Amino acid sequence: MESETAVKALSALAQEHRLASFRMLVQAGETGMPAGAVAEALGIPNSSLSFHLAHLTHSGLVLQRRQGRSLIYTADYEAMNALVGYLMENCCGEAGCAPPAACAAEAPDERTPEERKRA
Amino acid sequence: MESETAVKALSALAQEHRLASFRMLVQAGETGMPAGAVAEALGIPNSSLSFHLAHLTHSGLVLQRRQGRSLIYTADYEAMNALVGYLMENCCGEAGCAPPAACAAEAPDERTPEERKRA
DNA sequence: CTAAGATTTCGAGATTTCTCGAAATATCGA
DNA sequence: TCGATATTTCGAGAAATCTCGAAATCTTAG
Numbered sequence A, B: 001m002e003s004e005t006a007v008k009a010l011s012a013l014a015q016e017h018r019l020a021s022f023r024m025l026v027q028a029g030e031t032g033m034p035a036g037a038v039a040e041a042l043g044i045p046n047s048s049l050s051f052h053l054a055h056l057t058h059s060g061l062v063l064q065r066r067q068g069r070s071l072i073y074t075a076d077y078e079a080m081n082a083l084v085g086y087l088m089e090n091c092c093g094e095a096g097c098a099p100p101a102a103c104a105a106e107a108p109d110e111r112t113p114e115e116r117k118r119a
Numbered sequence C: 001c002t003a004a005g006a007t008t009t010c011g012a013g014a015t016t017t018c019t020c021g022a023a024a025t026a027t028c029g030a
Numbered sequence D: 001t002c003g004a005t006a007t008t009t010c011g012a013g014a015a016a017t018c019t020c021g022a023a024a025t026c027t028t029a030g
Helices: A003-013 A016-031 A035-042 A046-059 A077-088 A113-118 B003-013 B016-031 B035-042 B046-059 B077-088 B113-118
Strands: A062-067 A070-075 B062-067 B070-075
Touching: A003 A016, A003 A046, A003 A077, A003 B003, A003 B016, A016 A035, A016 A046, A016 A070, A016 B003, A016 B077, A035 A046, A035 A070, A046 A062, A046 A070, A077 B016, A077 B077, B003 B016, B003 B046, B003 B077, B016 B035, B016 B046, B016 B070, B035 B046, B035 B070, B046 B062, B046 B070
Parallel strands: none
Antiparallel strands: A062 A070, B062 B070
């Protein structure tokens, strides 16, 4: 992972609302959440949240897909694992620590067949 | 971990020089590095690096101890593990993913007995 | 106690970020 | 096609951040 990529990802997470959004998406699994639901859950204006979700998406930590009128956001677990791996790389020098965590989501996909085609 | 604590830690890491410094300290293990050595390795003015190291220290990700005229900085592995754990908390909802990584440094302590007293 | 070494604090300009209402865009149902 | 729903884009002011030379602080050696 490039240093610049990591800085972008960390910058994306270094903000109250974006961190809360990201954690919410991480816990939501592959199913994800529509923008409106996140905005409501966090109690912030849609336009503000949109700004933050775009930031997270551009950073590569979050993925977007359309489902009808809604845009569904999901956490990108690969990107998250890569970021954590980069942070802990060669941890403790020669000592060698536990390998970095890896989250591999496999939550049920509740999309309709029609929706699956678009993704 | 509090949300505010996490934002502080992530903000601290969301900057080119600070991220580079932190990774350098993570790899340096418990031995740590003096401020000057980090500044030289990164090729930035002492005053600039001092600003960044202070930022990292206040965020709780880095520890400082004095050794003679030098101030030695070390990564705080517990804080790092806590941050990663917070990010990945309840990852993937009910699916349940691999447990978060945990780095426990155990590098040789090369301080003199006299220095150990001060720490 | 005084000089030399290692770092930090101060100061001020340049740049970036956050916020949120209003207007614009995209999709769906009838 | 028209209206309703879901989100994003625009705009501009307020606030926070980065940079780095010069001066100040703290520590150790002689």
